Amino acid sequence: MGEVPAEFCGYEWPKDCERFEYDDRPFLDKGDSHWQTTCVRETLPDADRCAWHAAPDETEHKSIETLRDARVPAEIRTEEELNESLDGAVLAGVEIRDELNLSGTLFRGANLSGTDLTHANLSEANVRDADLSKANLTGADLSKADFTAADLSEVKLIFTDLLDVNLTLASLSEADLTGADLPEAYLSFSDLSNANLTDADLSGADLDDTNLSEADLTGADLSEADLEDTNLSEADLTGVNLSEADLTSADFLNTNIGHATLTGAEFANAELSNLTVDCGTTADELAEPEPLSPLSAFQRDEPDGDENESNSDQNETETNPDNETSSNDWDRTARAYHDLKTEFHNNGFVVKARQLHIRERRARRRETAVEEGWFSRQHLTQFVSGLFTGYGVGVWRLVGTMTALFAISTVTYALAGVADPLTYSTITFATSPPRPTGSLPIWARLVANVETFVGTLLIVSLGFVLGNREQF
Numbered sequence: 001m002g003e004v005p006a007e008f009c010g011y012e013w014p015k016d017c018e019r020f021e022y023d024d025r026p027f028l029d030k031g032d033s034h035w036q037t038t039c040v041r042e043t044l045p046d047a048d049r050c051a052w053h054a055a056p057d058e059t060e061h062k063s064i065e066t067l068r069d070a071r072v073p074a075e076i077r078t079e080e081e082l083n084e085s086l087d088g089a090v091l092a093g094v095e096i097r098d099e100l101n102l103s104g105t106l107f108r109g110a111n112l113s114g115t116d117l118t119h120a121n122l123s124e125a126n127v128r129d130a131d132l133s134k135a136n137l138t139g140a141d142l143s144k145a146d147f148t149a150a151d152l153s154e155v156k157l158i159f160t161d162l163l164d165v166n167l168t169l170a171s172l173s174e175a176d177l178t179g180a181d182l183p184e185a186y187l188s189f190s191d192l193s194n195a196n197l198t199d200a201d202l203s204g205a206d207l208d209d210t211n212l213s214e215a216d217l218t219g220a221d222l223s224e225a226d227l228e229d230t231n232l233s234e235a236d237l238t239g240v241n242l243s244e245a246d247l248t249s250a251d252f253l254n255t256n257i258g259h260a261t262l263t264g265a266e267f268a269n270a271e272l273s274n275l276t277v278d279c280g281t282t283a284d285e286l287a288e289p290e291p292l293s294p295l296s297a298f299q300r301d302e303p304d305g306d307e308n309e310s311n312s313d314q315n316e317t318e319t320n321p322d323n324e325t326s327s328n329d330w331d332r333t334a335r336a337y338h339d340l341k342t343e344f345h346n347n348g349f350v351v352k353a354r355q356l357h358i359r360e361r362r363a364r365r366r367e368t369a370v371e372e373g374w375f376s377r378q379h380l381t382q383f384v385s386g387l388f389t390g391y392g393v394g395v396w397r398l399v400g401t402m403t404a405l406f407a408i409s410t411v412t413y414a415l416a417g418v419a420d421p422l423t424y425s426t427i428t429f430a431t432s433p434p435r436p437t438g439s440l441p442i443w444a445r446l447v448a449n450v451e452t453f454v455g456t457l458l459i460v461s462l463g464f465v466l467g468n469r470e471q472f
């Protein structure tokens with residue numbers, strides 16, 4: 001009887017949306033022209049809301065047909081470049097599949113829990129704050145869709161293309177993202193705990209502060225991903241590619257990194273304990289700061305010498321803060337190597353632990369170079385230890401040094417006219433030069449003394465290195 005408003009749905013967003021609490025989401029753009037919407041669709045015969053807003057259990061008319069009929073005609077949508085408002089729509093448990101084109105629609109705060117959206121087109125849709133828990137999005141087109149703060153727990157996204165999808169603050173716990181394409185995806189602060197990310201492509205993805213605890217990342221590609229402050233505790237990272245990933249302050253408690261590649265990864269301040277590693281874990285080359293070269297000592301001195309005194313004071317104050325940062329960087333690198341070494345040692349991988357010991361000691365040497373100077377006594381001692389004994393564990397370096405000493409000495413004795421230079425050198429190396437030495441020229445006698453002294457030193461060092469290696 002002409003009571004026009006009664007025939008219209010009148011659903012107001014966000015006022016009528018139970019899911020939406022404005023106070024919790026201060027970052028949402030209030031100034032958006034689509035901020036508030038009122039639904040002017042016709043009500044269903046058995047409900048006071050339209051096909052989109054009526055609860056599925058309150059009506060028998062919620063079908064693909066009624067949903068399609070209640071939409072703004074496609075021609076108008078394209079002509080007006082209209083982002084149709086389906087905000088607050090209730091489609092829980094409805095089988096939409098690819099029957100409706102939902103591209104570019106506003107689905108803010110919608111209830112899509114358990115909705116079958118297999119192969120649906122949701123590209124460029126705004127799905128902020130929507131409930132998509134247990135929804136099936138397998139094969140759906142989600143390109144450029146905005147899922148900020150959406151609940152995607154236990155969602156199915158198997159082999160779904162999520163290119164350019166915004167999942168900031170989204171809850172994806174227990175979501176099935178097997179083989180999902182998420183390169184360079186923005187997932188900061190998202191909850192991906194217990195999610196299945198097997199074989200997912202997360203290369204270059206933004207995962208800082210993301211909760212990936214207990215997630216299954218077997219075979220996933222996390223190369224160059226930003227995992228700063230990320231929680232990876234109890235996660236399965238078997239076979240994961242973490243090369244050049246930023247894992248600063250990440251939590252690796254009880255993580256499995258068997259067969260994982262950590263080459264070039266940044267582990268500064270990461271929590272690395274109770275890791276499961278195996279022979280396929282590649283962790284011997286982490287990201288390292290730029291080492292101080294012996295030349296840099298001269299390069300820094302040059303301007304000091306040329307300039308007057310007041311300027312040289314300035315130079316000192318300018319270079320010191322750099323040095324401090326750099327030595328801290330080396331300290332963090334050394335700690336990361338140390339922690340990884342401990343994990344390999346605990347898992348019984350002696351050779352890998354030894355390799356990491358060399359890396360750790362080298363990082364410590366470079367820290368000394370920055371702090372004390374390249375030509376300082378401490379640094380030179382460590383440098384010689386590294387060069388000739390591989391920091392006390394490199395047996396082949398020592399054997400090489402011994403061979404070189406023996407060969408050079410033998411050639412010297414041959415040139416000096418010794419009858420049997422090989423035997424002469426062997427005796428000299430192991431004990432002392434055979435007497436009398438008077439018949440030899442002075443330079444050959446000098447070599448003989450050096451061979452005796454250094455030879456004995458190297459034999460003792462070999463015993464030390466062989467014993468030291470067994471600690472790993």
Ligand SMILES: [Zn+2]
Nearest residue numbers: 009039050053
């Ligand atoms: Zn409505």
